[in-house]
Amino acid sequence: MITIIAGTNRPGSNSEKIANFYNKYTPEESQVLCLKDLPRDFVFTDTYGEGSTEFNKIVNDKIVNADKFIFIIPEYNGGFPGILKAFIDAVHPKNFHNKKAALVGLSSGHTGALRPLDQFSDILHYLKVEVLSAKPKLSGVELLIKEDQLIDERALSLLNDQIDRFSKF
Amino acid sequence: MITIIAGTNRPGSNSEKIANFYNKYTPEESQVLCLKDLPRDFVFTDTYGEGSTEFNKIVNDKIVNADKFIFIIPEYNGGFPGILKAFIDAVHPKNFHNKKAALVGLSSGHTGALRPLDQFSDILHYLKVEVLSAKPKLSGVELLIKEDQLIDERALSLLNDQIDRFSKF
Amino acid sequence: MITIIAGTNRPGSNSEKIANFYNKYTPEESQVLCLKDLPRDFVFTDTYGEGSTEFNKIVNDKIVNADKFIFIIPEYNGGFPGILKAFIDAVHPKNFHNKKAALVGLSSGHTGALRPLDQFSDILHYLKVEVLSAKPKLSGVELLIKEDQLIDERALSLLNDQIDRFSKF
Amino acid sequence: MITIIAGTNRPGSNSEKIANFYNKYTPEESQVLCLKDLPRDFVFTDTYGEGSTEFNKIVNDKIVNADKFIFIIPEYNGGFPGILKAFIDAVHPKNFHNKKAALVGLSSGHTGALRPLDQFSDILHYLKVEVLSAKPKLSGVELLIKEDQLIDERALSLLNDQIDRFSKF
Numbered sequence: 001m002i003t004i005i006a007g008t009n010r011p012g013s014n015s016e017k018i019a020n021f022y023n024k025y026t027p028e029e030s031q032v033l034c035l036k037d038l039p040r041d042f043v044f045t046d047t048y049g050e051g052s053t054e055f056n057k058i059v060n061d062k063i064v065n066a067d068k069f070i071f072i073i074p075e076y077n078g079g080f081p082g083i084l085k086a087f088i089d090a091v092h093p094k095n096f097h098n099k100k101a102a103l104v105g106l107s108s109g110h111t112g113a114l115r116p117l118d119q120f121s122d123i124l125h126y127l128k129v130e131v132l133s134a135k136p137k138l139s140g141v142e143l144l145i146k147e148d149q150l151i152d153e154r155a156l157s158l159l160n161d162q163i164d165r166f167s168k169f
Numbered sequence: 170m171i172t173i174i175a176g177t178n179r180p181g182s183n184s185e186k187i188a189n190f191y192n193k194y195t196p197e198e199s200q201v202l203c204l205k206d207l208p209r210d211f212v213f214t215d216t217y218g219e220g221s222t223e224f225n226k227i228v229n230d231k232i233v234n235a236d237k238f239i240f241i242i243p244e245y246n247g248g249f250p251g252i253l254k255a256f257i258d259a260v261h262p263k264n265f266h267n268k269k270a271a272l273v274g275l276s277s278g279h280t281g282a283l284r285p286l287d288q289f290s291d292i293l294h295y296l297k298v299e300v301l302s303a304k305p306k307l308s309g310v311e312l313l314i315k316e317d318q319l320i321d322e323r324a325l326s327l328l329n330d331q332i333d334r335f336s337k338f
Numbered sequence: 339m340i341t342i343i344a345g346t347n348r349p350g351s352n353s354e355k356i357a358n359f360y361n362k363y364t365p366e367e368s369q370v371l372c373l374k375d376l377p378r379d380f381v382f383t384d385t386y387g388e389g390s391t392e393f394n395k396i397v398n399d400k401i402v403n404a405d406k407f408i409f410i411i412p413e414y415n416g417g418f419p420g421i422l423k424a425f426i427d428a429v430h431p432k433n434f435h436n437k438k439a440a441l442v443g444l445s446s447g448h449t450g451a452l453r454p455l456d457q458f459s460d461i462l463h464y465l466k467v468e469v470l471s472a473k474p475k476l477s478g479v480e481l482l483i484k485e486d487q488l489i490d491e492r493a494l495s496l497l498n499d500q501i502d503r504f505s506k507f
Numbered sequence: 508m509i510t511i512i513a514g515t516n517r518p519g520s521n522s523e524k525i526a527n528f529y530n531k532y533t534p535e536e537s538q539v540l541c542l543k544d545l546p547r548d549f550v551f552t553d554t555y556g557e558g559s560t561e562f563n564k565i566v567n568d569k570i571v572n573a574d575k576f577i578f579i580i581p582e583y584n585g586g587f588p589g590i591l592k593a594f595i596d597a598v599h600p601k602n603f604h605n606k607k608a609a610l611v612g613l614s615s616g617h618t619g620a621l622r623p624l625d626q627f628s629d630i631l632h633y634l635k636v637e638v639l640s641a642k643p644k645l646s647g648v649e650l651l652i653k654e655d656q657l658i659d660e661r662a663l664s665l666l667n668d669q670i671d672r673f674s675k676f
Contacts, residue, residue: 010217040210043252048179076258078295079288083212083258086251093246110646111618115295118460118622119248119288125459125471126247126284130507133463139617169468279477280449287453290632291625294640299676302632308448338637348555378548381590386517415600416633417626420593421550427583427590453633457586457626464585464622 002030003066007073007084009036014106014141015072017148018159022070022104026163033062035083043083047090059091068100068166069129073116074141075107080116088123096127102166103135104159112137132169134162171199172235176242176253178205183275183310184241186317187328191239191273195332202231204252212252216259228260237269237335238298242285243310244276249285257292265296271335272304273328281306301338303331340368341404345411345422347374352444352479353410355486356497360408360442364501371400373421381421385428397429406438406504407467411454412479413445418454426461434465440504441473442497450475470507472500509537510573514580514591516543521613521648522579524655525666529577529611533670540569542590550590554597566598575607575673576636580623581648582614587623595630603634609673610642611666619644639676641669 004026006019019032039046039054046055073080088096101124105113117135124131136158138144144152150159173195175188188201208215208223215224242249257265270293274282286304293300305327307313313321319328342364344357357370377384377392384393411418426434439462443451455473462469474496476482482490488497511533513526526539546553546562553562580587595603608631612620624642631638643665645651651659657666 009213040213043212043255044178044205044209047252077254077262077292079254079292081258082251082253082255084251085246085248086212086255089245089251111621111644114618114621115291115625118625119291121459121463122284122288122456123246123248125469125473128471130471131463131469133466133468135463137618280452280475283449283452284456287456287629290628294628294638294642297640299640300632300638302635302637304632306449347551378551381550381593382516382543382547414596415592415630417592417630420589420591420596421554422589423584423586424550424589424593427588431584453629457629460622460626461584461586 001066002028002068003062004032004070006034007071008081009083015074017145018072021150043086063091063095070102072104075113075116080120093127096129100130102132105137106141107139110139112139132166134165136162170235171197171237172231173201173239175203176240177250178252184243186314187241190319212255232260232264239271241273244282244285249289262296265298269299271301274306275310276308279308281308301335303334305331339404340366340406341400342370342408344372345409346419347421353412355483356410359488381424401429401433408440410442413451413454418458431465434467438468440470443475444479445477448477450477470504472503474500508573509535509575510569511539511577513541514578515588516590522581525579528657550593570598570602577609579611582620582623587627600634603636607637609639612644613648614646617646619646639673641672643669
């Protein structure tokens with residue numbers, strides 16, 4: 001099972017649109033976790049103690065039950081969104097160990113979220129997650145999406161290549 | 170005004186103890202912001218819109234009114250705590266521009282939060298914040314603190330040297 | 339074929355000793371490339387043009403003919419040795435594409451070459467090389483080696499675990 | 508005295524052209540060090556022992572005698588050029604301590620050498636060098652230079668802003 005994680009809680013995010021694209025086209029069984037669906041106070045309520053039933057159900061369904069992850073990571077202030085790391089911090093590390101991940105970067109600017117991808121790869125390696133080297137960087141992402149669909153040929157080609165590589169990784 | 174930011178919301182954190190140490194010994198006017206005092210749902214309520222009165226007051230008092238910051242950064246999963254970046258993401262970037270920062274890393278393990286310090290320095294440079302090169306790395310931090318006081322001579326020396334350098338930076 | 343690269347040209351380096359350890363214990367066919375055996379002026383003579391016969395033979399034998407690499411990386415000035423990246427810069431990138439790598443860090447200090455490992459992993463991902471997440475960090479490396487042999491139990495265990503994981507990667 | 512370091516030995520590099528631009532427009536006393544002028548075997552001859560007279564004279568004139576550095580850093584294989592770090596490795600660290608640096612990134616691609624700038628900033632912080640947060644990223648650098656002159660208005664504006672900030676840093 002692949003869980004595709006839209007790495008922000010921003011309403012109507014491009015990350016969620018790209019996550020839905022992946023969910024449609026990835027050949028393996030897959031599901032989406034959008035961080036906007038986390039409990040609104042999980043950073044306080046679910047991080048240092050036992051966690052609420054609601055939060056633990058999400059972790060069980062979307063993290064424990066998956067052996068592969070695709071992280072859709074927008075650039076916020078030159079890094080990955082804080083909420084993405086806050087979610088990681090609220091999950092027991094053993095639930096990531098020895099699993100696999102692919103990453104996609106989104107940015108308004110010209111760098112395609114390069115730094116967030118680098119920094120998050122380091123975190124995943126720390127968590128004993130194998131990280132696919134192919135990490136599409138979608139710069140100027142607003143121009144690549146129209147009516148919730150990814151319309152840019154180069155971006156589509158990068159993502160399809162990544163899907164292909166990830167299925168063999 | 171220096172704001173010393175304890176970079177986690179974990180109850181009874183070592184970060185808060187180190188922040189209090191700094192607040193006591195730094196020669197300039199200073200105050201502490203502990204992330205445990207943020208509104209519990211700020212990641213959802215105060216990040217993409219106008220922000221609550223409570224959150225905006227904290228930003229005004231602790232960020233807008235400060236020209237220097239000391240970030241106390243514990244290592245969580247090989248990186249900085251997600252909540253620290255989530256807080257940055259909820260503040261308008263212009264409130265950091267052209268200000269100055271010093272960083273301290275805390276870890277249970279042997280690396281002294283080296284990676285969190287590196288990654289957070291990159292974020293601060295992105296936000297046009299000047300970052301002091303001296304960044305004490307406190308490994309095995311549990312052993313350096315006793316009854317809420319920093320008791321380790323080497324750690325004290327590193328922090329005092331940093332305080333001295335930061336006052337001239 | 340695995341090529342084990344001792345990432346420095348320092349005479350009598352610990353990196354070379356660790357490379358020899360790997361060469362002895364790795365179950366797959368393997369060979370060592372120690373950077374001290376590169377032509378002394380390769381950074382000028384072999385980097386931007388066609389390369390000397392001597393240099394090209396090394397690249398052919400040790401890079402083109404290998405499908406896996408183990409990089410032994412000591413920490414120099416908080417990063418990987420410049421000569422290691424200079425060697426990468428002198429080899430055509432296509433000779434690394436779609437291959438696999440494992441990394442080991444060595445340091446005199448306490449961080450076990452964490453930053454060099456992170457930074458070099460980014461470079462390898464750029465070169466389309468898959469990088470094993472398990473990257474042993476050998477801090478205080480001088481104390482782990484005696485008479486050219488690795489004698490530390492914890493280090494031996496880390497390296498054996500890495501060898502095992504890399505053979506399945 | 509500012510030393511402007513063209514961070515590659517590639518003949519006719521854009522880095523050298525940008526270094527010459529800086530040398531002409533920076534208001535403080537300045538000089539250029541282009542790495543192509545290093546002894547061709549310095550990585551072997553001058554790195555681990557006492558160093559040749561020729562190499563030591565360069566270090567004395569260009570590093571010891573300077574209190575500020577501007578590093579012009581092209582992107583090679585997703586990182587800074589190996590020769591730049593090899594040069595750092597051949598100089599005693601104390602010759603960098605407590606000095607100041609500004610960085611400029613050059614790339615053919617779209618990221619403006621973001622990763623090389625991040626990684627090299629970490630190295631400089633390790634060497635106790637203060638690093639200016641403003642680091643112009645010149646993407647598609649070939650299009651910004653004509654007949655050895657920087658002709659792009661945006662690039663000129665970024666560099667002039669950096670020169671201004673660095674003189675007050």
